[in-house]
Amino acid sequence: MIETRILTGDAVGAALDDLARLRIAVFRHWPYLYDGDLDYERDYLKVYQSPGAVVVAAYDGDRMIGASTGAPMEDHASDFAAAFAHRPEQLDEIFYCAESVLLPEYRGHGLGHAFFDGREAQGRALGRKYSAFCSVKRPADHPDRPADYRPLDGFWQKRGYAPLPGVVAEFEWKDIGDDHATKKPLQFWMRAL
Template sequence: MRIDVRPLTGDALDAALDDVARLRIAVFRAYPYLYDGDLAYERRYLRPYRDSAGAIVVGAFDGPRLVGAATGAPLEDHAGDFAAAFDGTGLRLSDIFYCAESVLLPDYRGHGIGHRFFDARESHGRALGRRHAAFCGVMRPPDHAARPDGYRPLDAFWRKRGYAPLPGVISHFTWKDIGDAQETRKPLQFWMKDL
């Protein structure tokens, strides 16, 4: 499988944002996110990656088709969402590069693309002078009704990359799960590593 993984900037980044939005909607529909998303929300959510000088979008292309993407930005660009989670930790947001999401269509998994996504974002964070890289993942109970048989969380992959959960550093986001009538608040655990 020959997949071109590259950072997107300027016009290329702008041109890819709707495809990134569609990937987020498709990939995050699966457990554990169960996200019932829409394109209008996604466009608003992704706007900061176009507007932030420190942001990065990394695309994975099969020919001209975007099959995966990863985003990242200085954590203070997301201070409104995450600052409270870091209160009392002694960590400065300005030292942390936030690896926001990695979304990859199922047929392309298991070929090292996830590692390439992290490599590109961590390298970008180091180039910005960041001391740490962090991301967060949704927390679902182990007996969740929608958990598929044989589900394997990504914890082992993240630990292999050098990340570890930050005890007590939990943020909360609200979205509508598939099949629900309204949005509900979900906890997301932060993981971090030194760069």
């Protein structure tokens, strides 16, 4: 039986290692191709123990099989402030729906909606006006792109999100097979709450 749980504060701390391992496993695949590191993940994920942050976690019994993170956008200001510098929305009006990871065998059963529902509810509870996330942009002709890859654009649009023209951040990570990290463009999507 699949169960979703809302984790905040200390509950996030208790789940950090499971969340870190899950992110490394899922993000190894297209479009991220992330060559993850457990120590880096543990450090990165500490932001989700801050006030206002949330993790919507999916469990199959005691096993975390998926999770989605979110936090006030200003918690990520050092990474994303430049992308929003010319937008009318202020960072403290936005709830950032960060990463969603779900093991492949559990996809297609509505957990994506549960992940967004939980994060958007947290944003509303904090009085935020907007919900935003970003998606990695890879070239259509990238050699590692699977032939059967289906972007999630349609799913996001049905939830009311739209890409923000020109609102692109850069974040760097090491791709599988590379010897160093490189910057990747991340396209922001947003909707009113």
